Amino acid sequence: xxxxxxxxxxxxxxxxxxxxxxxxxxxxxxxxxxxxxxxxxxxxxxxxxxxxxxxxxxxxxxxxxxxxxxxxxxxxxxxxxxxxxxxxxxxxxxxxxxxxxxxxxxxxxxxxxxxxxxxxxxxxxxxxxxxxxxxxxxxxxxxxxxxxxxxxxxxxxxxxxxxxxxxxxxxxxxxxxxxxxxxxxxxxxxxxxxxxxxxxxxxxxxxxxxxxxxxxxxxxxxxxxxxxxxxxxxxxxxxxxxxxxxxxxxxxxxxxxxxxxxxxxxxxxxxxxxxxxxxxxxxxxxxxx
Amino acid sequence: xxxxxxxxxxxxxxxxxxxxxxxxxxxxxxxxxxxxxxxxxxxxxxxxxxxxxxxxxxxxxxxxxxxxxxxxxxxxxxxxxxxxxxxxxxxxxxxxxxxxxxxxxxxxxxxxxxxxxxxxxxxxxxxxxxxxxxxxxxxxxxxxxxxxxxxxxxxxxxxxxxx
Numbered sequence: 001x002x003x004x005x006x007x008x009x010x011x012x013x014x015x016x017x018x019x020x021x022x023x024x025x026x027x028x029x030x031x032x033x034x035x036x037x038x039x040x041x042x043x044x045x046x047x048x049x050x051x052x053x054x055x056x057x058x059x060x061x062x063x064x065x066x067x068x069x070x071x072x073x074x075x076x077x078x079x080x081x082x083x084x085x086x087x088x089x090x091x092x093x094x095x096x097x098x099x100x101x102x103x104x105x106x107x108x109x110x111x112x113x114x115x116x117x118x119x120x121x122x123x124x125x126x127x128x129x130x131x132x133x134x135x136x137x138x139x140x141x142x143x144x145x146x147x148x149x150x151x152x153x154x155x156x157x158x159x160x161x162x163x164x165x166x167x168x169x170x171x172x173x174x175x176x177x178x179x180x181x182x183x184x185x186x187x188x189x190x191x192x193x194x195x196x197x198x199x200x201x202x203x204x205x206x207x208x209x210x211x212x213x214x215x216x217x218x219x220x221x222x223x224x225x226x227x228x229x230x231x232x233x234x235x236x237x238x239x240x241x242x243x244x245x246x247x248x249x250x251x252x253x254x255x256x257x258x259x260x261x262x263x264x265x266x267x268x269x270x271x272x273x274x275x276x277x278x279x280x281x282x283x284x285x286x287x288x289x
Numbered sequence: 290x291x292x293x294x295x296x297x298x299x300x301x302x303x304x305x306x307x308x309x310x311x312x313x314x315x316x317x318x319x320x321x322x323x324x325x326x327x328x329x330x331x332x333x334x335x336x337x338x339x340x341x342x343x344x345x346x347x348x349x350x351x352x353x354x355x356x357x358x359x360x361x362x363x364x365x366x367x368x369x370x371x372x373x374x375x376x377x378x379x380x381x382x383x384x385x386x387x388x389x390x391x392x393x394x395x396x397x398x399x400x401x402x403x404x405x406x407x408x409x410x411x412x413x414x415x416x417x418x419x420x421x422x423x424x425x426x427x428x429x430x431x432x433x434x435x436x437x438x439x440x441x442x443x444x445x446x447x448x449x450x451x452x
Contacts, residue, residue, distance in 0.1 A: 005291035008311035008357055037353040038334035041314070050311075054358060078347070102424025104341050104348045104402060189423045
């Protein structure tokens with residue numbers, strides 16, 4: 001099992017990457033390689049050119065400024081996992097990262113690679129959906145920003161054009177002390193989740209929820225925000241039975257089915273994962289967990 | 290023979306200058322071109338962990354990297370972890386003493402993974418060890434001996450470092 005023959009390019013600047021994308025026929029961008037390399041080894045993809053992003057300067061950073069967290073596309077999952085900024089300002093991402101693959105794959109895998117690959121069950125796109133992240137993209141006509149809801153256009157298909165490069169992500173931090181939880185159901189630790197749920201809650205002094213975000217991953221073609229549940233959560237206290245009742249609407253998600261899990265099973269898991277995520281997030285927001 | 294490149298890298302402290310086909314994985318390069326067959330290949334798509342090596346001290350799957358990407362980097366394989374020809378690494382000793390291997394196929398990946406992990410976390414819990422090796426499949430031991438060996442090695446390394 002070997003990759004098919006290709007030409008290899010290792011540009012050092014974003015500008016060179018964009019030029020190469022414009023010039024070359026059938027190119028493929030190589031970021032951390034933790035998805036593309038298996039696909040090359042198994043010859044699921046047969047690019048004529050591989051453009052390696054590992055030597056491109058300026059794409060690996062984690063910065064925080066006035067509540068906006070900026071992350072470079074080539075930032076490795078390990079760097080995010082060990083980042084004080086992420087742990088303090090985006091704890092949902094930290095929770096999720098511990099479930100992304102394994103130590104050896106997080107050492108190589110990047111956030112930009114994960115977002116571009118856009119596996120419906122991947123954790124980082126689900127976190128970006130939960131946070132209403134903004135995707136930064138560069139192409140021949142300069143930079144543009146894509147709000148996350150517009151980023152997935154179809155199954156494993158991001159809104160980046162063929163001659164564009166995902167250069168980074170911007171995430172708005174929630175207030176200090178908000179509750180968060182990323183829970184998933186997978187057959188083994190580190191496997192892609194069959195279904196995952198990401199919850200964030202802000203809770204007022206009277207115990208009522210003042211702000212809510214609930215995202216389900218692995219069920220549809222892309223992570224899906226449960227807007228109706230979010231609205232219904234406002235003003236609620238952390239009653240598990242109420243959460244259970246609200247999460248029943250996850251059974252209406254247009255769900256994928258495959259040999260591992262039928263669409264009905266994924267819908268069922270979505271109700272359970274959503275409830276668990278909300279309970280854990282509420283407990284964290286109120287200092288009980 | 291497809292496109293190839295000249296690369297220079299350090300493997301187990303020795304510098305190699307080699308011409309390598311660009312589509313070659315690092316694992317195949319180590320095994321076939323350098324003859325370092327201690328790095329094992331199980332699944333060749335990033336699931337089994339047998340091919341784990343240390344890239345600049347960090348564990349990585351050598352089947353999920355191209356050899357050309359190792360240009361200018363420092364690689365450590367299982368052949369490079371013992372301090373000398375007739376001495377074993379404390380982790381190797383702990384694996385021997387705790388029945389941490391049977392067929393030995395997964396062992397190179399287990400050891401390279403654990404070397405990095407115990408560097409980051411010198412006093413781990415059993416649960417942390419199990420999570421650290423969650424990306425390494427063993428089909429013989431049921432993991433009990435491996436986990437015991439890792440905890441034993443952690444203690445030996447702490448003692449050796451005077452903790």
